[in-house]
Structure formats: C-alpha cells, structure tokens
Amino acid sequence: MTIDRRELAGFLRRSRDRVRPSDVGLAAGPRRRTAGLRREEVAQLAGMSADYYMRMEQARGPHPSPQILASPSSGSSAPDDSPRKQADLMSTPPLILLLSGSLRTGSSNESVLRTARAVAPAQVRTELYEGLAALPHFNPDDDTEPLPAPVAELRAAIGAAAAVLICTPEYAGTLPGSFKNLLDWTVGGTEICDKPVAWVNAAAAGRGLGAEATLRTVLGYTGADIVEPACVSIPVDRGTVGPDGVITDEGVRERLGTVLARLLTPR
Ligand SMILES: Cc1cc2nc3c(=O)[nH]c(=O)nc-3n(C[C@H](O)[C@H](O)[C@H](O)COP(=O)(O)O)c2cc1C
Structure with a gap:
C-alpha cells in the first residue's frame, strides 16, 4: 500500500x-x-x-x-x-461519499464521480451512493423512527463518511427535483452537520450556475461545512467518457485528484 x-x-x-x-x-x-x-x-x-x-x-x-x-x-x-x-x-482511511444528482444512464455527472473514485489515492476510500431513485418523496410525517429504509441507508452513508462530494446537473435553472428531495431528507438528520462537503460543476463554462446557487442555499440549511477550495467547475466532454463511465482526459483526472485532496485538507 x-x-x-x-x-x-x-x-x-x-x-x-x-x-x-x-x-x-x-x-x-x-x-x-x-x-x-x-x-x-x-x-x-x-x-x-x-x-x-x-x-x-x-x-x-x-x-x-x-x-x-x-x-x-x-x-x-x-x-x-x-x-x-x-x-x-x-487511523482508518477516510471515506468520501460520492453523490450524483442525475438518474440518467450514462450520466456525465456520475462519470465525474466514477473518475474521482478511479483517481482517489490508496489511503482514501470512496463510495458511490446509488440509492437516489429508491428514496421516497420527502414528507415530514415520515421523518420519524423507524425511518423508511432508503432514508436510513442514506443517513448512515453520510454519517460514515468523512466528507461528501456532489456532482449534479442543472434542470430548469436549479437542482433536479430528485436530488433536492435527497437533500431535504438530510435536513432532519444530524449526519451532514459540520461535514465537509464540496461539489463539482460538470456543465460547460458559465452553465449550471443556478444548480450551484441552490446547492449552496440548501447545504447552508443542512449545516454542511462547504469546502470552498474544493468546489470547482470541471466541464465534461462526453466524448472523453470511456465505456466504463470513467473520464480519460488527464487534465480532468488531475483536477479531480486535487478536489479530493482539498476536500480532506484541514482548514
Ligand atoms: C429537463 C431538463 C432541464 C435542463 N435544464 C438545464 C438548465 O436549466 N441549465 C443547463 O445548463 N442545463 C440544463 N439541462 C441540461 C442538463 O443539465 C445536461 O444535459 C446535463 O449534462 C445532464 O447531466 P447528466 O449527463 O449527468 O444526466 C437540462 C436538461 C433537462 C433534461
């Protein structure tokens, strides 16, 4: 190792x-x-x-x-x-939870996270969250014990992570509804409070800013610790995504390595 x-x-x-x-x-x-x-x-x-x-x-x-x-x-x-x-x-290697805001097969946002996983150094663990589609619609009536199983799993995954990295598309000027739904489920838990969180905007330069602004607002309500130096724009050219969903562009891979390091750097 x-x-x-x-x-x-x-x-x-x-x-x-x-x-x-x-x-x-x-x-x-x-x-x-x-x-x-x-x-x-x-x-x-x-x-x-x-x-x-x-x-x-x-x-x-x-x-x-x-x-x-x-x-x-x-x-x-x-x-x-x-x-x-x-x-x-x-001394357990830190775990970074990777949250994609897209449910689309072949999602470029998910490819960013798959690439982050591929370039993560050996002493950093990563987990790609795959439960987005299974989350029920947020309803405060259901935010009580026992929680719906997918919600309990989401909160446990966040709780077990040292940091969270988000990559989400913009839909109609803001976050996809399904991903906002995920974030709503985190408000009633304490797992994301003070947790280092960052996002990568994979849209073309100057795009996706509405999604970023909403993310900042919602994460503010959840009490997440936004790691500003790790929040970056890395436009993804879909032509550089391999059949395994991992981006081959060396510049993108290097920048994602930097994002992971910044996310775990004490401030
Ligand atoms: C319903 C819908 C609304 C969209 N709205 C926006 C938008 O407001 N701004 C933008 O930059 N892109 C918008 N897009 C484009 C997506 O953000 C873009 O295709 C993104 O790459 C999708 O991410 P994915 O490949 O991870 O699924 C929209 C796409 C869809 C399907």
Missing part, C-alpha cells in the same frame, strides 16, 4: 482536532490550548512513540506500516469505546 505522507499528515491532524479528551476517557484538564487531543496522547493511545507520531503528523516521518495504519490485531478485541479502539478509528 502506498501512503502519501502529506495527505496522511492532514488526516491525522484533522482527526486529532476532532476527538475530545472525554471521547477517549481522558480528563480535559485546565491547560489545554485546543479542544482536541495532544500529540503525545494520540501516540500513547496508538501505542507508538510521541516522536514517531509527531513526524507522521508533520509529513516528515517514515512511511507508516500498514500494521500501524490498520492496527487490526490490537483493535479487534477492544470494546468500541476503549481508548485503543478510538485510536484505531483515527
């Missing part, structure tokens, strides 16, 4: 900032400068030296072994809330 030091470093820093001392059974203490964990604490929880951990977080260390990243033996028998399990969770 090839590990990109810089991306791993960013992931570790962001994870350390997000885990609260109480999450891993530590006292907050009076002299903390940040709400997250200290480097020495993470190192101790993960069973490595503070120096080794610090060098990884500063992207100047040795390539961590797959054993250290996965920690399978040490973590598998630990209870879910144990410090060891928490430390293992922090």
Whole structure:
C-alpha cells in the first residue's frame, strides 16, 4: 500500500482536532490550548512513540506500516469505546461519499464521480451512493423512527463518511427535483452537520450556475461545512467518457485528484 505522507499528515491532524479528551476517557484538564487531543496522547493511545507520531503528523516521518495504519490485531478485541479502539478509528482511511444528482444512464455527472473514485489515492476510500431513485418523496410525517429504509441507508452513508462530494446537473435553472428531495431528507438528520462537503460543476463554462446557487442555499440549511477550495467547475466532454463511465482526459483526472485532496485538507 502506498501512503502519501502529506495527505496522511492532514488526516491525522484533522482527526486529532476532532476527538475530545472525554471521547477517549481522558480528563480535559485546565491547560489545554485546543479542544482536541495532544500529540503525545494520540501516540500513547496508538501505542507508538510521541516522536514517531509527531513526524507522521508533520509529513516528515517514515512511511507508516500498514500494521500501524490498520492496527487490526490490537483493535479487534477492544470494546468500541476503549481508548485503543478510538485510536484505531483515527487511523482508518477516510471515506468520501460520492453523490450524483442525475438518474440518467450514462450520466456525465456520475462519470465525474466514477473518475474521482478511479483517481482517489490508496489511503482514501470512496463510495458511490446509488440509492437516489429508491428514496421516497420527502414528507415530514415520515421523518420519524423507524425511518423508511432508503432514508436510513442514506443517513448512515453520510454519517460514515468523512466528507461528501456532489456532482449534479442543472434542470430548469436549479437542482433536479430528485436530488433536492435527497437533500431535504438530510435536513432532519444530524449526519451532514459540520461535514465537509464540496461539489463539482460538470456543465460547460458559465452553465449550471443556478444548480450551484441552490446547492449552496440548501447545504447552508443542512449545516454542511462547504469546502470552498474544493468546489470547482470541471466541464465534461462526453466524448472523453470511456465505456466504463470513467473520464480519460488527464487534465480532468488531475483536477479531480486535487478536489479530493482539498476536500480532506484541514482548514
Ligand atoms: C429537463 C431538463 C432541464 C435542463 N435544464 C438545464 C438548465 O436549466 N441549465 C443547463 O445548463 N442545463 C440544463 N439541462 C441540461 C442538463 O443539465 C445536461 O444535459 C446535463 O449534462 C445532464 O447531466 P447528466 O449527463 O449527468 O444526466 C437540462 C436538461 C433537462 C433534461
């Protein structure tokens, strides 16, 4: 497995900032400068030296072994809330959920996401959400437990992701109704709150701006954390989409790689 030091470093820093001392059974203490964990604490929880951990977080260390990243033996028998399990969770490769706003077979927006999946580095996991057509029409009466199964699956998929990447067409100057419906279902859940989210506008230059504007408005209501540097326009030439739905254009592939990296970069 090839590990990109810089991306791993960013992931570790962001994870350390997000885990609260109480999450891993530590006292907050009076002299903390940040709400997250200290480097020495993470190192101790993960069973490595503070120096080794610090060098990884500063992207100047040795390539961590797959054993250290996965920690399978040490973590598998630990209870879910144990410090060891928490430390293992922090070293699980981040998952990016890919949401397409198009139901069309051969969709160019979906091809962008398939390409993002194809170019994602080995230490980033991706999942293409395929439940759009199965979602019921949003009705607040149904937004109660037990949720309709497709809605529960959508929320679980968002909840499990470290970040979300959206690629949607514009219909009649705004979002496709089916995709707006998906977003409506996220409002009643907490999964997308503070979650890093970005979109790629795959329309020709100067097009699709109504869809982008609506996305910004709706995501604002959901409490998603819009990652501005990762929201970009990458026009797709349908002639460059291969039979597997993946774009062959090297420039597009490179830009999508940058989008993924920006989406996971701590700010
Ligand atoms: C009903 C309908 C309405 C559309 N409205 C717009 C629009 O307002 N602005 C625009 O730029 N494109 C519009 N389009 C074009 C689509 O956004 C475009 O074909 C897009 O590539 C479709 O995405 P897909 O290939 O992922 O399905 C519309 C297409 C359809 C079918």
